[in-house]
Amino acid sequence: MxxxxxxxxxxxxxxxxxxxxGLASRIGxxxxxxxxxxxxxxxxxxxxxxxxxxxxxxxxxxxxxxxxxxxxxxxxxxxxxxxxxxxxxxxxxxxxxxxxxxxxxxxxxxxxxxxxxxxxxxxxxxxxxxxxxxxxxxxxxxxxxxxxxxxxxxxxxxxxxxxxxxxxxxxxxxxxxxxxxxxxxxxxxxxxxxxxxxxxxxxxxxxxxxxxxxxxxxxxxxxxxxxxxxxxxxxxxxxxxxxxxxxxxxxxxxxxxxxxxxxxxxxxxxxxxxxxxxxxxxxxxxxxxxxxxxxxxxxxxxxxxxxxxxxxxxxxxxxxxxxxxxxxxxxxxxxxxxxxxxxxxxxxxxxxxxxxxxxxxxxxxxxxxxxxxxxxxxxxxxxxxxxxxxLGVGIDISAEDGTPSSPHTTDVVVVGFGPTAQLASIPLMESHLRVTVIDLNHAGILTARQRGFDGHVGDATSPDVLEHASIGEAKLVIVTLPHFRSALTILQLVRSMNPSATVLVRSRYQIHSDALAAAGGIISGDEEQVGGAIGEQVKTWLTETGTATN
Known part of the structure; x- marks a missing residue:
């Protein structure tokens, strides 16, 4: 019993x-x-x-x-x-x-x-x-x-x-x-x-x-x-x-x-x-x-x-x-x-x-x-x-990296330097443009400097970081962060600080592309690229197997 x-x-x-x-979940x-x-x-x-x-x-x-x-x-x-x-x-x-x-x-x-x-x-x-x-x-x-x-x-x-x-x-x-x-x-x-x-x-x-x-x-x-x-x-x-x-x-x-x-x-x-x-x-x-x-x-x-x-x-x-x-x-x-x-x-x-x-x-x-x-x-x-x-504390990206702060000019600003940005920046290596890379990852900054770019550790969602990167002088801005909220925040800041710059933005998911485009970015979607690549492989398979003619 x-x-x-x-x-x-x-x-x-x-x-x-x-x-x-259940009740706790209902109220957040x-x-x-x-x-x-x-x-x-x-x-x-x-x-x-x-x-x-x-x-x-x-x-x-x-x-x-x-x-x-x-x-x-x-x-x-x-x-x-x-x-x-x-x-x-x-x-x-x-x-x-x-x-x-x-x-x-x-x-x-x-x-x-x-x-x-x-x-x-x-x-x-x-x-x-x-x-x-x-x-x-x-x-x-x-x-x-x-x-x-x-x-x-x-x-x-x-x-x-x-x-x-x-x-x-x-x-x-x-x-x-x-x-x-x-x-x-x-x-x-x-x-x-x-x-x-x-x-x-x-x-x-x-x-x-x-x-x-x-x-x-x-x-x-x-x-x-x-x-x-x-x-x-x-x-x-x-x-x-x-x-x-x-x-x-x-x-x-x-x-x-x-x-x-x-x-x-x-x-x-x-x-x-x-x-x-x-x-x-x-x-x-x-x-x-x-x-x-x-x-x-x-x-x-x-x-x-x-x-x-x-x-x-x-x-x-x-x-x-x-x-x-x-x-x-x-x-x-x-x-x-x-x-x-x-x-x-x-x-x-x-x-x-x-x-x-x-x-x-x-x-x-x-x-x-x-x-x-x-x-x-x-x-x-x-x-x-x-x-x-x-507290009136600005964020000095050069100071975060342990190097003295100094004003500089730039032609291109790249935010985030992971695999996507590294592929996208290959054409810039052959140009004479001055490229500034902003990333929180020290490994990414090291890679950027090895390629001859000016790399700085910093959080690009802060206006102070973008200002120190001379965002107002940039002709091209490339935002490759996979995180939607961060990318949208950076895009809005860039548009307010440099309305004439061309901004290329990575959209990890198709559902976020409209919001980024409305904010003034030229969108490159991960899902579209993956879908297109798979589609090309399907076409190749159909051709090789002769299924396309049946």
């Missing part, structure tokens, strides 16, 4: 999360907000008490954490990190470290002891991958400078979850610094031993089942992934290591195999189900009556967190020689607590370093910060422009 009661509670909680997630919020609020209302201390199996559901939901880290391990890729560039990744690592320290200092100032203060700083350091990336992708801003910065920081934070989880486990132990060092060494040795054992087991399993068998029988791949992922979590728990860490290690090992893409797709449904339970159970920790009675503290903590992370992230990217406009936009986009704070909080509660009150406060602040983020992230580019205007 108890089993059926637990099953009924799980179904009821999932149904509540379904309704809450992340479904995670709906899951948290649903858990709070149906099973929280101040809720309606419809769900009574809180402890049992929390234990099941811990599997969701393990699968989340397992999926994160599958996504881990050195190539993916390199593709983002060094500044977003270094900025992300710096942001995590500085925020952990700042959060710990603030907690100590309010009377917390050292270990809980560090734990609170660790939870506050992480931003919401689910919320931020969802909004940036919906607004097509992921390829903009602040979008790439945000992606690099969020990916770095995701990777930092593993060492922070280890930190939570270590903080839960008692003893002298020597004992703590020994605990860390023990964890490292156990993790290394677990990784070695998992590597051997994975190889044996692949050899035993056979590569062809796993590829042709999808159900075996699912079972294989569950056995490796959850088995490693159980083995890690038995060895005294965080189960989430064990699942991450196994995911990282499988991530380099030929089954990674298929496994990632196969476990996604199970991961979504268990993670929904996890966020619903996390919401059951929060007490809506406590939040209402302590609303001033929750609002104050949310405001302090938002402003603190905004200032820290902006300062870090300014230190990495990015413009104030881009740095401020990145800072506002990342100024919230993320879903991984629940993962760290769950580990911290298990190890005893995070109390129920602290965890409830983190859940409450996270819910509020999710709502704030839904308004703040779309406003990030305008906030960056406002910050630059208010």
């Amino acid at each position: 108890e089993l059926w009661i637990l099953l009924a509670d799980i179904v009821f909680l999932l149904a509540a999360c379904l309704i809450g997630g 919020q992340s479904p995670l907000v709906g899951y948290l609020l649903a858990g709070m209302l149906v099973g929280g201390p101040g809720g309606f008490g419809f769900v009574g199996s809180n402890v049992e559901i929390e234990e099941i939901a811990e599997l969701g954490v393990a699968l989340l880290l397992f999926s994160l391990g599958l996504e881990f890729s050195i190539e993916r990190l390199k593709g983002l560039g060094s500044r977003p990744l270094l900025g992300g690592a710096s942001q995590v470290i500085v925020t952990v320290l700042a959060g710990a200092v603030a907690a100590l100032a309010y009377g917390m002891t050292m270990k809980p203060a560090i734990a609170l700083g660790a939870m506050a350091a992480l931003s919401s991958t689910a919320v931020v990336l969802r909004i940036l992708m919906e607004r097509s801003e992921l390829e903009m400078p602040h979008g790439r910065n945000s992606l690099g920081v969020l990916l770095t934070q995701d990777i930092a979850v593993v060492p922070l989880a280890v930190l939570m486990t270590v903080l839960g132990g008692d003893g002298t610094p020597k004992d703590v060092a020994m605990d860390v060494g023990k964890l490292v040795l156990m993790a290394g031993g677990l990784a070695t054992a998992l590597y051997v087991v994975t190889k044996i399993a692949v050899l035993t089942l056979g590569t062809l068998t796993l590829e042709r029988n999808r159900e075996l791949t699912v079972i294989f992934a569950v056995v490796i992922g959850l088995g490693s979590a159980a083995a890690a728990h038995s060895a005294g290591i965080s189960p989430a860490l064990g699942a991450f290690i196994s995911g990282m090992l499988l991530g380099s195999s030929q089954f990674a893409i298929q496994i990632r797709a196969d476990v996604s449904s199970l991961r979504v189900l268990l993670l929904t339970l996890f966020f619903g159970s996390a919401g059951m920790v929060a007490d809506p009556l406590w939040i209402l009675s302590h609303l001033h503290w929750v609002v104050a903590a949310t405001a302090a967190l938002t402003i603190g992370k905004l200032v820290i992230t902006t300062a870090i990217f300014l230190a990495f020689r990015q413009s104030l406009r881009v740095a401020a936009a990145t800072g506002l986009a990342l100024a919230q607590i993320g879903e991984f704070a629940f993962v760290l909080g769950a580990i911290g509660r298990t190890s005893g370093v995070v109390s129920d009150d602290v965890y409830a406060l983190v859940v409450s602040v996270t819910i509020v910060s999710f709502f704030v983020s839904a308004l703040a992230v779309p406003f990030a580019p305008k906030f960056g422009d406002w910050a630059a205007r208010m």
